[in-house]
Amino acid sequence: MLTLYYHPLASFCHKVLIALYEADIAFKGRVIDLGKAEDRDELDALWPVGKFPVIRDEVRGRVVPESTIIIEYLCQHFPSAAGLMGDDKDATLQVRLWERVFDHYVHVHMQKIVGDRLRPEGERDPRGVADARGVLQAAYAMLDKQLASGHWAVGDSFTMADCAAAPSLFYAHILEPFPAGCPSLAAYFERLIERPSVRRVLEEAKPWFPYFPYKELMPRRFL
Numbered sequence: 001m002l003t004l005y006y007h008p009l010a011s012f013c014h015k016v017l018i019a020l021y022e023a024d025i026a027f028k029g030r031v032i033d034l035g036k037a038e039d040r041d042e043l044d045a046l047w048p049v050g051k052f053p054v055i056r057d058e059v060r061g062r063v064v065p066e067s068t069i070i071i072e073y074l075c076q077h078f079p080s081a082a083g084l085m086g087d088d089k090d091a092t093l094q095v096r097l098w099e100r101v102f103d104h105y106v107h108v109h110m111q112k113i114v115g116d117r118l119r120p121e122g123e124r125d126p127r128g129v130a131d132a133r134g135v136l137q138a139a140y141a142m143l144d145k146q147l148a149s150g151h152w153a154v155g156d157s158f159t160m161a162d163c164a165a166a167p168s169l170f171y172a173h174i175l176e177p178f179p180a181g182c183p184s185l186a187a188y189f190e191r192l193i194e195r196p197s198v199r200r201v202l203e204e205a206k207p208w209f210p211y212f213p214y215k216e217l218m219p220r221r222f223l
């Protein structure tokens, strides 16, 4: 049995939830409330940087942190997840590449914008936020070209790259809308949010959306 330490609103947790739902892997969810010292201590004891998701695999006696490594771990140990890494070595490299693009050029910059709003007045970083918006715009333009061919991020199979894409684009597009010149990206996003695993994650996150720091920008269709 797997235990997932997570929060239903947290974007990197969505990435792993999508992989678990895609592969139909049973797990026990342990919701971590970072506002509670005992929950923070429990998470720190598993992964001292204090970030989730983390999984504990009681059968194999392993604790696995970091969303990407968790998904690769699932692919190694659960045959139903194997396809998430691509069908051959070349495809796997492409999956890793585009998954990295979503994490490094979309996800963390979206987090920067959200995190800045949580800072007290006087401790905000407008230059850092402007830079983050610039990176998102550059990423959108690059992704639009990648997504012009193929149904998913890497060809026609849903992979770890799409698990990374869904939550990062979901929150990023709310903060920094896709430009009109990125029709392939916009169409891909619509396909993503219709995917049953992604729909399920967004449905489970719904009760928590009022706590999203930019809740006033959340499109009505997701509420």
Ligand SMILES: N[C@@H](CCC(=O)N[C@@H](CS)C(=O)NCC(=O)O)C(=O)O
Pocket (backbone or CB within 6 Å): 010, 011, 012, 013, 034, 050, 051, 052, 053, 065, 066, 067, 068
């Ligand atoms: N590189 C990590 C990033 C995880 C991460 O940033 N998680 C956020 C939630 S989406 C978190 O734990 N935030 C709490 C904090 O930073 O205190 C991964 O891929 O799992």
